[in-house]
Amino acid sequence: MTIRTANVTDADQLAALSETLGYPVESEVIRRRLERLLPKPDHVVFVAETKPSLVAGWIHAAEHDILEVGCFCEILGLVVAADRRGEGIGRSLVEQVEHWAAERGLNRVSVRSNVARTESHPFYERSGYVRVKTQHAYRKALDNL
Numbered sequence: 251m252t253i254r255t256a257n258v259t260d261a262d263q264l265a266a267l268s269e270t271l272g273y274p275v276e277s278e279v280i281r282r283r284l285e286r287l288l289p290k291p292d293h294v295v296f297v298a299e300t301k302p303s304l305v306a307g308w309i310h311a312a313e314h315d316i317l318e319v320g321c322f323c324e325i326l327g328l329v330v331a332a333d334r335r336g337e338g339i340g341r342s343l344v345e346q347v348e349h350w351a352a353e354r355g356l357n358r359v360s361v362r363s364n365v366a367r368t369e370s371h372p373f374y375e376r377s378g379y380v381r382v383k384t385q386h387a388y389r390k391a392l393d394n395l
């Protein structure tokens with residue numbers, strides 16, 4: 251298995267895995283997002299390639315700079331193909347993000363995981379992440395502005 255930075259040509263496979271994650275997104279939309287995100291120095295998308303051109307997982311992370319908190323890295327998305335779980339792919343992707351963050355001088359990686367994603371909770375704990383709080387998530391559509 252190889253962990254490498256994502257390419258725009260991975261869009262189809264990233265879209266298929268996003269559906270597994272519960273976010274059905276068309277390949278073309280993922281392709282446009284990759285075109286926008288990949289040049290940004292404060293964002294990173296890594297993929298796990300198990301055979302040439304076969305992507306079994308991806309992770310997206312970013313550096314945040316928050317007024318009251320300062321700079322830190324957050325994992326924004328992570329998924330491993332359902333038939334490739336339990337092989338260490340998820341951990342390798344997280345470790346790659348940790349190295350990326352450390353190279354940027356960041357000293358913390360955070361991740362928010364839906365309470366419904368029960369498989370991810372022991373996974374993060376096995377990877378050294380400590381649950382620090384439980385939150386409510388709020389959202390407002392700006393249809394009327």
Ligand SMILES: CC(C)(COP(=O)(O)OP(=O)(O)OC[C@H]1O[C@@H](n2cnc3c(N)ncnc32)[C@H](O)[C@@H]1OP(=O)(O)O)[C@@H](O)C(=O)NCCC(=O)NCCS
Pocket residue numbers: 271327328329330331334335336337338339340341342361362363364367368369370372373374376377
């Ligand atoms: C969570 C997820 C990324 C884990 O990926 P994975 O490749 O299967 O995980 P790994 O094989 O690298 O597992 C690493 C460790 O976590 C443990 N682990 C992984 N999934 C687990 C589970 N469901 N229950 C208990 N332990 C688990 C492994 O046993 C391993 O422990 P070890 O220290 O004994 O080796 C994968 O299950 C997934 O894609 N889930 C759906 C999407 C999701 O929840 N994403 C997270 C969004 S925040």
